[in-house]
Amino acid sequence: MKRIIRVTGTGRLSLKPDEINLAITLTDTLTTYQAAVEQSAQATGQLKHAFEAIGFKKENLKTTHFSIDSKYEGIHDPAGAYRQEFAGYEYDHQLLLAFDADSSRLGQVLTAFVDSGVSAEFKIVYTVKDPESATNELLEKAVRDAKAKAERLAGAAGVSLGDLVHIDYAWQDISFRNESFRSARFTDQVAYKGSFDLDVEPENIKLEKTVRVAWEIK
Secondary structure, eight states: OOOEEEEEEEEEEOOOEEEEEEEEEEEEEEEHHHHHHHHHHHHHHHHHHHHTTTTOOOOOOOOOEEEEEEEEEEEEEETSOEEEEEEEEEEEEEEEEEOOHHHHHHHHHHHHHHTOOOOOOEEEEEOOOHHHHHHHHHHHHHHHHHHHHHHHHHHHHOOOOEEEEEEEOOOOOOOOOOOEEEEEBBOOOOOOOOOOOOOOOOOOOEEEEEEEEEEEOO
């Protein structure tokens, strides 16, 4: 029977974000389905025009989700009975604008967004452009950590490592995102004059991954 040593290794990384995602949510309730479609399209067009004016292409503003659903509201009639009443068609249009992580550029983007006059919510998310490379580096670090632990354990026990017999890692969703700011809803009634001058230093994105490795010992 083979003698086996099993070790769990951990890889850790702390990455400086190199990309900003501006996530915008457009939503409203209109009396007709067609009106909801048209208002969503008009607002999106205004945003594309605003961002185009500061150097983006129209296709840089991408739709990540779009839906239109019937909306009902609960009311009490004069007799006190509760019922659901049709309120209209609610659209939910979520858009994403990605660009290099730069505070000056972020200020330009937010200024253009507010100046567009579009009623919307937004959030600022810092992320990394190449998550695959980061994931590979995490796995390499985790395997090296496992081997170092196994060698120390084997040495303390007076044995040595033999052939590698098993290696795997648990599937884990890794978040490469660091949400730094979430807005209230900007509306036509909110008047923000001037430009955004942001001095933002985002926190590093901290990542961790584990692997399980087994060796023969001799």
